[in-house]
Amino acid sequence: MVNRIAPGFLPRTLNSFPGGLIIVTGSSGKSTTTKMLVAALRAHGTVVFTNQSTANISQGLTSALLERASLSGHIAGDIAVLEMDEGHGALIAGSLTPRVVALTNVMVDQIDRFHDSDMVATMLAKIAARATGTVVINADDQYLTDLAARLDGAAAVARYGVSAEVLTANPRGLGYSATTATRLGSRDGMVLTSVQGRRATVSIGGVEYPLGLPARGTHYAVDALTALCTASAALGGRFDPALAIDAISTIPPVFGRGEIVTVRGQQVEFVLVQNPASFQLNVDSLEPGTEQILVAIGSDVRDPSYFWPVNTSGLGRVRIASGSKAHDIALQLAYDDVVVDRIEPDLGLALDDFLALPEPLAGLKTIIFSADSMRRTRAHLGLATNKEEQE
Amino acid sequence: MSRPLTIVSLLPELLGTNGDAANARVLAQRARWAGAPATVVEVRSAEDLPDQVDAVVVGSGSDSDLMRARDILATMTTELRTWATAGVPILLVGTGWELLSWGIELADGGVIEGLGIVAGRAVPMPSRATDDIVVTSRHGRLIGFENHSRSYVGAEASPLGPVVSGTGNGAGTEGLVMGSLIGTHLHGPVLARNPGLADHLLRAALARDGHKYHPGQRSLAADEMAKAARNQIAVRLGLPTE
Numbered sequence: 001m002v003n004r005i006a007p008g009f010l011p012r013t014l015n016s017f018p019g020g021l022i023i024v025t026g027s028s029g030k031s032t033t034t035k036m037l038v039a040a041l042r043a044h045g046t047v048v049f050t051n052q053s054t055a056n057i058s059q060g061l062t063s064a065l066l067e068r069a070s071l072s073g074h075i076a077g078d079i080a081v082l083e084m085d086e087g088h089g090a091l092i093a094g095s096l097t098p099r100v101v102a103l104t105n106v107m108v109d110q111i112d113r114f115h116d117s118d119m120v121a122t123m124l125a126k127i128a129a130r131a132t133g134t135v136v137i138n139a140d141d142q143y144l145t146d147l148a149a150r151l152d153g154a155a156a157v158a159r160y161g162v163s164a165e166v167l168t169a170n171p172r173g174l175g176y177s178a179t180t181a182t183r184l185g186s187r188d189g190m191v192l193t194s195v196q197g198r199r200a201t202v203s204i205g206g207v208e209y210p211l212g213l214p215a216r217g218t219h220y221a222v223d224a225l226t227a228l229c230t231a232s233a234a235l236g237g238r239f240d241p242a243l244a245i246d247a248i249s250t251i252p253p254v255f256g257r258g259e260i261v262t263v264r265g266q267q268v269e270f271v272l273v274q275n276p277a278s279f280q281l282n283v284d285s286l287e288p289g290t291e292q293i294l295v296a297i298g299s300d301v302r303d304p305s306y307f308w309p310v311n312t313s314g315l316g317r318v319r320i321a322s323g324s325k326a327h328d329i330a331l332q333l334a335y336d337d338v339v340v341d342r343i344e345p346d347l348g349l350a351l352d353d354f355l356a357l358p359e360p361l362a363g364l365k366t367i368i369f370s371a372d373s374m375r376r377t378r379a380h381l382g383l384a385t386n387k388e389e390q391e
Numbered sequence: 392m393s394r395p396l397t398i399v400s401l402l403p404e405l406l407g408t409n410g411d412a413a414n415a416r417v418l419a420q421r422a423r424w425a426g427a428p429a430t431v432v433e434v435r436s437a438e439d440l441p442d443q444v445d446a447v448v449v450g451s452g453s454d455s456d457l458m459r460a461r462d463i464l465a466t467m468t469t470e471l472r473t474w475a476t477a478g479v480p481i482l483l484v485g486t487g488w489e490l491l492s493w494g495i496e497l498a499d500g501g502v503i504e505g506l507g508i509v510a511g512r513a514v515p516m517p518s519r520a521t522d523d524i525v526v527t528s529r530h531g532r533l534i535g536f537e538n539h540s541r542s543y544v545g546a547e548a549s550p551l552g553p554v555v556s557g558t559g560n561g562a563g564t565e566g567l568v569m570g571s572l573i574g575t576h577l578h579g580p581v582l583a584r585n586p587g588l589a590d591h592l593l594r595a596a597l598a599r600d601g602h603k604y605h606p607g608q609r610s611l612a613a614d615e616m617a618k619a620a621r622n623q624i625a626v627r628l629g630l631p632t633e
Contacts, residue, residue, distance in 0.1 A: 108408060116408060116453040276410075303536040304620070305579020308410025327620040331583055334613040335413070335420050343616065 011095035017049065019079035021096060022234055025089045025127055026104030026138075027120055028175070028275055029223045032214070033104060034083040036227035036248045037234075041079060043247035044235055049077035079234065090123035099133040101155075102230040104223075106143035106177045107277050117177035121147055131155040134233040138226065139189060140167070142178035159189035160229040162222065163203075166192050170218055172284065172311075175277020190229045195221045202228065204241045212249030215259070217285045219278060224248050260364065263381050264355050269364045272374055279310045282368065286314065290363030294354045295333070296323035296347055298372030304328035312336045319357065322350035323373045347373060348380045395428040396596060397441050401449045401467075401487070403433045405460045409538065409578040411450025411484040414589075417582040418446055418596075421589055424607030427597065437466045444470075444479055446596045451485025451539075451578055457503050461490050468506050475508055478599060480592040481572040484581065485539055488567070488574035489513040495541065509569055511545030516561060523624050524557030524577060526565040531587035532633070533565075534621040535577030543567070543574075551575060556628050571595040584621060586614045 014021050024034045038050050106120050121143040128135045128147060135151060137144040139161035148157045161184030162174070173179055184191055186203040194201045198213045200221040213220045227248060232239040259270045271286075273279040295318050301307070304325055313336040321330035326345040333340050344350040354365065369377055378384075400407075400415035415431045422429035432441045452460055464471070471491065475481060489495045493512040495503040505512065519540045526533040528551045542561025550559075551566030551573065559565030559576060567574035571592070575581060582589035586606070594604045606614070622632040 118453055118455045303409075303538070303579065305409045305411075305536055308413040308580045309407065324623075325620075327616050327623065331613060331616040331620060332580070334609070334616060335417055335580075335583055337420075343619075 008095075010092070013075060014080055014082070015097050017075070017077055017080045019046065019234070020099030020133070022079065022081045022100045022102065022230065023084050023089065023096070023098045023127060024081065024102045024104070024226075024230070025084045025086050025124060026102075026144075027086065027107035028278060029104040029219060029226065030083045030085075032220060032223040033102065033226045033230070034081060036224055036251060037102070037230050038081050039247040039251055040227055040231040040244035041081065041234060043243045044231075044238060044240065046235070047076065047078045048081055049075055049079070050081045051083060084127070086120055086123045086127070090126040093127045093130050096130055098127075098131055100136060100230060100233045101128050101131040101134075102136040102226060102233075103128060103138060103141075103144050103147070104226055105138050105141045105175075107175055107275055108177055117143060120177075125150070128155075134158050136160070136226070136230045136233050138176075138222070139184040140174060140180055141176045142180050143176075145180050156233075158229055158233045159184055160191070160225045161189060162192040162218070162225075163194070166195055166218060166221075169195070170281070170284075172280055174218065174222065175275075175280060190225055190232070192218075192221050192225045200224065202245075204228065204232075207241070209241055209245050211245050214251050217281055219281050261383060263383070266355070266359065267364050268355070269366045270374070270377075271366060271368045273307075273368060273370060276307055276309050279307055279312075279368075283310065283312055283314045286366065287363045290360075290366050291317065292354070292357060292360040292363070292365045293318045294320045294322060294350060294365075294367045295329055296321075296350065296367065296369040296373035296377065297325040297329045298323040298347075298370050298376065299325070300370050300372035301325055304332075308332060312338055317341070320344050320350045320354055322347045323370065323376075325370075347376050351377060351380055394443065395430045396422045396445045397443050398422075398429060398431050398446045398448065398596075399441065399444050400431055400433050401447060402435060402452070402460055402463060403450070404435070405456050405463070406450040406452040406487045408450065408452050409485075409536075410580060411487070411578055412448065413580045414450070414482055414484070414582045415446075415448040417580060417589055418448070418593060421586070421593055421606065421610050422597075424609040425593075425604055426607065427602070427604075434467075436463060437470075440467065440470060444474060445599070446592060447471075447474060447479060447481040449481070449483045449487030449491070451487055454486070454497075454540075457486060457490070457495065460486070461503060461505070464490055464506060468508070471506065471508055475570065475572050478571050478595065480595040482582070482592060483509075483572070483574040485576060485578050488576075489541065489543070491574075492543070493545070498540070509546070509567060509572065509574060511543055511567065513541040513543055516540055516542050516558075520558035520576075522557055523628065524559060524565065525555040525625070525628065525630060526552045526557075526559065526577070527555055528552035528566075528588070530591045531585065532621075533575075533577060533581070533585045533588060534624050535575075535581050535584055536579060537576040538578060539576050543576075546574075555630065583613070584617050586610065586617055 139159040403412040419429040550564035
């Protein structure tokens, strides 16, 4: 409503923070990166306004702002950090003047909306072109590297990337549409030098720092690296790596993303898959021997072709395939030689029966779900939800 | 069969955007489930080509990779022509199909010359077709997903079949059939979702060596899942279920 009554409200407010606006965008990892970045900035005493929920649409963003605005329309805070969907970001970028734009990666994501990597890269370029201070890019991503080379030079470019060892440890790559041929040197940016379970090391200015992650997986370590590089760009000389790393290392696990919850007296691991790359990385980083797995794919996955590049054979056996796309995911699992005990599109029923199974002999009961199935799972089990999941 | 059935997946990265390359895996699995050993050979350049080729799968790619993909495919024009003439089953999906045609007309007026192996050419459509697609064919009712910005003209005489729902080639039909070569806009795992089409290709591949094909037990189980998935879409579109 406000968007119609006061059409300039959104950009005017977002552009008015004394420390400027920071936009985090890209195909994957935005949400975790934004949370880590906010924690790192707050650890430096900065007062941050952020869209706690993934309020990606103008409507949501406007209401998030209105909740905090005084009568004059002023929002308390030194700096604004916004997670933006690439499609929506490209639409409203023209009216925004972000100081820092952080780009996570280009992946073939949400196929029916964004069609292909070129289109995603074009939208990200539109957002990046608005940066007045720094564009932070993932140097392992070829599309982002090309995009940075085409910027007009108004903004500086800060780079982050993984070491050759980290890339080698992920034989299927990191999921980017195109990966650069060479790795970033530690003199040219921040480098992720190792990942082991929930521990990682990063090299900042030639100094190695240990880092704790909110969940297992290289993608979380890359998210942390993106947050550190962006915090450094935002804070300039005030950036203290140790302070930022401490803040990131103590972040609680994000709901649904490698989170371990106690439900009906037993521990269950939740694994959220948002795109083929995160699906593959999650399959590859499952605790070996995990014997009780439920996979639920919901209506948010419009075209089931989407997940077929993923090799799911590492799952071995799935007790129940569920969600509105239960038959489609079961079909893929079958062709990957994964034994599927049962197909139960009714997620509530599937969850009840899965949780009633005797304790697993190895690993935790593990539920792999798409975002839609995650929301339904949490609602069915009466668990608290992230704010974003209530939308 | 004494030697494994060799299924070539051409340019699985450049032309595999929607999981189309998975169709090679689907053919290999169905062959194995029928008791015939099978292997998938990923071919990224002419040097990778195996001596024996029993089936070929080419998928769809990004428009910015069209020239690169065409230039690599062009080095295999002779082989592709020989396979097509010899009755080696070939599945072409999306841009992989377009690249083997006479050519691709781009929205900006440019033209990418195709390999000229199949009749017809791709021309821009006013808007992108992104939806479920249903086609009547002699391999059963085909149900899949299409996501393309060009229609296909000049092959009206030999389509896969009429379009029941969706866009397809653009004039009421979908796909192209030339001997045991099939071109289609149904992207992703079209063969897993439509086992009738998969078995048609497998039967053709095995028949060339004098072997008969009977779907294995595990195929039947997978085909039940595929049927349930197809029926779900049929119900959504208000079409009768199978």
